[in-house]
Amino acid sequence: MEKPILEVDNLRIRYGGASVEAVRGVSFTLGRERLGIVGESGSGKSTVGRALLRLLPGATITADTLRFGELELLTLSEKAMLKVRGRRMSMILQDPKFSLNPIRRVGDQVGETYLRHFRCSKAEARDKALAMLEAVKIRDPERVYDQYPHEISGGMGQRVMIAMMLLADPDLVIADEPTSALDVTVRLQVLNILDSLVRDRGIGLIMISHDLNLVRNFCDRVLIMYAGRVVETLAARDLDRAQHPYTRGLLAAQPRIGGARAPLAVLDRQPEWLEEKA
Amino acid sequence: MSHRRIRFYGAAGQLGTIAVTLLGLLLLTFFIGRLMPADPVRAIVGEDATRETYEQVYRSLGLDRPLWEQFAYYLGDVFTGNFGTSIRTGQPVIQDILHVMPATIELATFAILIGAGLGVPLGVFAAVNKDRWLDHVVRVFSLFGHSMPIFWTGMIALIVFYAHLGLVGGSGRMDQFYIGLVEERTGFLLIDSLIAGEMDVFWSALNHIILPAALLGYSSSAYITRMTRSFMLDQLGQEYVTTARVKGLSRNQTIWQHAFVNIRVQLVTIIALAYGSLLEGAVLIETVFAWPGFGQYLTNNLITGDMNAVMTCVLIVGVIFIGLNLLSDVLYRIFDPRTR
Ligand SMILES: Nc1ncnc2c1ncn2[C@@H]1O[C@H](COP(=O)(O)OP(=O)(O)OP(=O)(O)O)[C@@H](O)[C@H]1O
Ligand SMILES: [Mg+2]
Numbered sequence: 001m002e003k004p005i006l007e008v009d010n011l012r013i014r015y016g017g018a019s020v021e022a023v024r025g026v027s028f029t030l031g032r033e034r035l036g037i038v039g040e041s042g043s044g045k046s047t048v049g050r051a052l053l054r055l056l057p058g059a060t061i062t063a064d065t066l067r068f069g070e071l072e073l074l075t076l077s078e079k080a081m082l083k084v085r086g087r088r089m090s091m092i093l094q095d096p097k098f099s100l101n102p103i104r105r106v107g108d109q110v111g112e113t114y115l116r117h118f119r120c121s122k123a124e125a126r127d128k129a130l131a132m133l134e135a136v137k138i139r140d141p142e143r144v145y146d147q148y149p150h151e152i153s154g155g156m157g158q159r160v161m162i163a164m165m166l167l168a169d170p171d172l173v174i175a176d177e178p179t180s181a182l183d184v185t186v187r188l189q190v191l192n193i194l195d196s197l198v199r200d201r202g203i204g205l206i207m208i209s210h211d212l213n214l215v216r217n218f219c220d221r222v223l224i225m226y227a228g229r230v231v232e233t234l235a236a237r238d239l240d241r242a243q244h245p246y247t248r249g250l251l252a253a254q255p256r257i258g259g260a261r262a263p264l265a266v267l268d269r270q271p272e273w274l275e276e277k278a
Numbered sequence: 279m280s281h282r283r284i285r286f287y288g289a290a291g292q293l294g295t296i297a298v299t300l301l302g303l304l305l306l307t308f309f310i311g312r313l314m315p316a317d318p319v320r321a322i323v324g325e326d327a328t329r330e331t332y333e334q335v336y337r338s339l340g341l342d343r344p345l346w347e348q349f350a351y352y353l354g355d356v357f358t359g360n361f362g363t364s365i366r367t368g369q370p371v372i373q374d375i376l377h378v379m380p381a382t383i384e385l386a387t388f389a390i391l392i393g394a395g396l397g398v399p400l401g402v403f404a405a406v407n408k409d410r411w412l413d414h415v416v417r418v419f420s421l422f423g424h425s426m427p428i429f430w431t432g433m434i435a436l437i438v439f440y441a442h443l444g445l446v447g448g449s450g451r452m453d454q455f456y457i458g459l460v461e462e463r464t465g466f467l468l469i470d471s472l473i474a475g476e477m478d479v480f481w482s483a484l485n486h487i488i489l490p491a492a493l494l495g496y497s498s499s500a501y502i503t504r505m506t507r508s509f510m511l512d513q514l515g516q517e518y519v520t521t522a523r524v525k526g527l528s529r530n531q532t533i534w535q536h537a538f539v540n541i542r543v544q545l546v547t548i549i550a551l552a553y554g555s556l557l558e559g560a561v562l563i564e565t566v567f568a569w570p571g572f573g574q575y576l577t578n579n580l581i582t583g584d585m586n587a588v589m590t591c592v593l594i595v596g597v598i599f600i601g602l603n604l605l606s607d608v609l610y611r612i613f614d615p616r617t618r
Contacts, residue, residue, distance in 0.1 A: 055523055086526030093524070098517035101536055103615055113525045148615040164525065 005171050005204045006030040006052070009065035013044070013051050016058035022047045024228040030172070034198065034205040036215030036236065038250070039225030040267075045208045048225075049174040052206075053091060054081050069171060087117040090165040091174040092194070095181035096157025100149040107133065107145025110164045117168045132163040136193050155186035162194055172204040180210070191218055212239065212254055224250070227274050246273055292607060296600060303596040307589040308352050312345070318585050321365045356593070362586030366579065371590045374575065380465025381451060382564075382571035385494065386556035388487055392495025393502055394549050400499070401506020405514060406533060416503060424500035428493060432566035435489055447485035449568035456482050490567045494560055498552045505548045506541070513537040543613045547606035554602045558595050 006029065013023040023044040028035070037045045050056050052066075054073060066073045068089065076084070090113075093099035101109055111129035114120065120128075126145070133141035136159040149157060158178060165173060178194065179187040195218055198205045209215050215222050216236050224232040224247045232244040242248055249267040319336050327335075340348055355361070361371040397420075404416040440448045447453060451467050460467075460474040468487070471479035513519065514537055522532040561573035572591070579587040610617050 053524060055520065082526050082528055084526075085524055091524045093517060093521060095517070099521045101518040101522070101540070103540055103613070104536075109521075112522075112527075116526045150616050161521075164521075168526075 004029040004031050005069060007065050007067040008052075009063060011048065011051065011061070011063040011066060013047050013056065013062075014060045015056075016060070020228075022059075022228055023051070026225075026228075026230050028223055028230065028233065030204050030206065032202050032204050033221060034195075034207060034219045036219035036222040037206060037208045037225060038210065038212060038215055038222055040210070040250075043225040044228040045225055046176050049091060049176050049206065049208055052172075052174065053085055053089060054078075055085075083117070086113050086165075086170070087168045088170050089172045089174070090168070090170045091176060092158075092161050092165050092178045094177045096149065096154055096161050097181065099161060100157060102149050104148075105145065106147050106149060106152065106160050107141075110145075110160060110167060113164050113167045128167060129163070132167045133160070135166075135197065136160070136163045137189075138163075153186075154182050155190055158182060158190050159193060162190070162197070166197055166201070166203070169201065170203060172206070173198065174206045174208070176208045177210070178207070179214075212250060215239075231273065244273075245270065288611070292604070296604065299600055300597075303593065303600070304353060304356065305349070306596070307593045308349050310592060311352075311585050311589045312348075314583060314585055314588065318365075321583070321585075361590045364579075364584055364587045366582050366584045366587065371587045374587065375572070375590060375594065377465070378570060378572050378575040381467075381569060382557060382560075382573065384466050384468060385487060385491055385560070385563075385569060385571060386553060388491035389494035389498065389556055389560075390549065390553045392492055393498035393552060396495065397499035397502025398506050398545065401503040402510050402533065402538065404503065404507045405510035406529075408511060416507075420500040420503040422500075423496045424504075426497065428497055428560075429562045429566055432490070432493055432563055435493060436566065439489055446489045447482060449566070450486060451569065452479060452482040452486055486567075490560075490563050490569060494556060494563055498556065501552055502549060506545060509541040509544050510537060513540050543606070543609050546609055550602040550605055554598050557598055 008029070009027045011023055011026040012021050014021045026044075026048055037048065039045050047056065047059075051059070051061050052068070052073070054061070054076075061074065063074060068084070071080075071084065073081075073084075100106065107126065107129050110132060111122075111125035114125045114128045115122070118125075130141045130145060133144060138144050138156065138159055144152065144156065144160070152160070158181075162178075175194065179190055182190060191214070194205075197203070205219075207215060207219055216239050219236045222234050222236050222239060223230050224234075224242070224244065226246050232242060232247050234242055234247075239247075240251065242251060246267070246269075253267060318339065319332055319341070323331050323335050336342060340351055343351075359372065363369065364371050364374055367374055400416050400420065404413045407413045436448065439445045456476075456479045460471050460476050460479050463470050463473060467483040468480060471477075471483055514533075516537075519532055519537055522536045523529075527535065557572070560571075561577050563569065564571045564573040565577075572594075576588070576591045578584075579591060
């Protein structure tokens, strides 16, 4: 196997003032692949994502290893971290309605990523941004470039977000529920755009989601998280053969088109799921 | 509807609002004039005038006319720039006001520069360091500025910095010695003295304005700090701030290039309001520092019941605030794309 992009071993995160750790010993590795992280609300998915970017003010992060390429992320200075964020690792946030600056032109916000990481003129950054807007299948990039966030739709906003986060050609992109704020009709479009860009450019992807069907279709491998821990790791195509009772419960709770109209199963949580493996 | 049309209606609506507000303001000043316990006729004719003289003046002032007619005359006067004569000074009111206003504007401008120059950065730093010691220090500092009795602090400051340390000039706009030395062109002493090339007068004026301006500035910085802090906290909690960090911007770049840019308009609005209340006259500071400005002028007129002068002063204060509101609306239209 090629050298992994990311190696995480025994990652633990505690928010300031919290009595228990939000993330309790998460380990995984990531190659040039698409990894899904699934789990219920509050299980620590976003916390893991933000910890990788070291964007958790006030939280304490520890790990035996947190290796990204040749960098040990936990010992990196903040100054060095600034060169990682946006350039080598970036993150697509959930809702473009809030994640874009309301009073700046959409195109300038995209181009800013480039300006921040490469020595270049404003005009050059503009050209890069326009090309990237085209790459996320925005039909009239020149026009969209000059628009403000409130003037574009959610689907368009999320394409802009993808353009912004892929512009500097990072090695790893974390997508934290990238389509959950979107209309169902455009979700698939946006996911397909993200998917083809990530594959074409050989970018590693971590897709955080609630939706088992979504990660089944867009990921190679899936981590199942429960209460701050990874309870199971599987290839996406083996999802139906999951062993852990929590995962089985999740699968049973998925609605299926054409399935029997029985009431959806409700998870029956067992206290032993919380225990750490020795 | 096209954007241009919406914009046109917006502007037209705004003009309408201003016209109505202005009319309301004029009604207010008019009734203040009518309802003041002072007798304008008696003030003109004096205590010993005969009944005939009294009635003659009463009629010549139009006081026997119905109220709406008097109001119409008043409107006509205002719009032709006739604000009447001050009973106290015997001069046209507008001339008196033009004489005192520059002193106040000069002081208020100096003060707001200090207030905003201090308050805005402090507010930002407090927000960025929320709940840390820097935040607490700023909070105490601005709470003190907010609650200090300016009359008392003014006197203490005069005693310490003028009488004891001799660091600044005392009361008045300049040393006695220089009064009348430079020709009054703009009424702004700092500018007039520069025009006349009288550097001594300029330094004396600067020496005199610095202490009252610093006190007023400190006191309005309290409000500006508090508002800046809360505007900034609002923005720092927004998701686009995270986006900026994810792109690789540093904390400082994010704060100043993203969050701060978003509070610009709100900031200008509250600074304009603070400026407005300084223009309205800082009576206490003007009294302590014997500053011949608008605040003192207004107070004297209220005390002596100089009707025309009071009406005009109220009108001016009202117009200042209408103007400041207009300014903030225009700024929103220019700088916030969501209002376009
Ligand atoms: N800023 C914070 N301060 C304190 N605790 C936090 C903070 N953010 C999250 N937490 C806690 O950490 C735990 C994990 O939260 P996290 O947001 O990572 O969950 P998640 O799996 O992303 O959930 P969701 O699916 O709802 O997004 C939760 O118990 C949450 O309450
Ligand atoms: Mg989350």
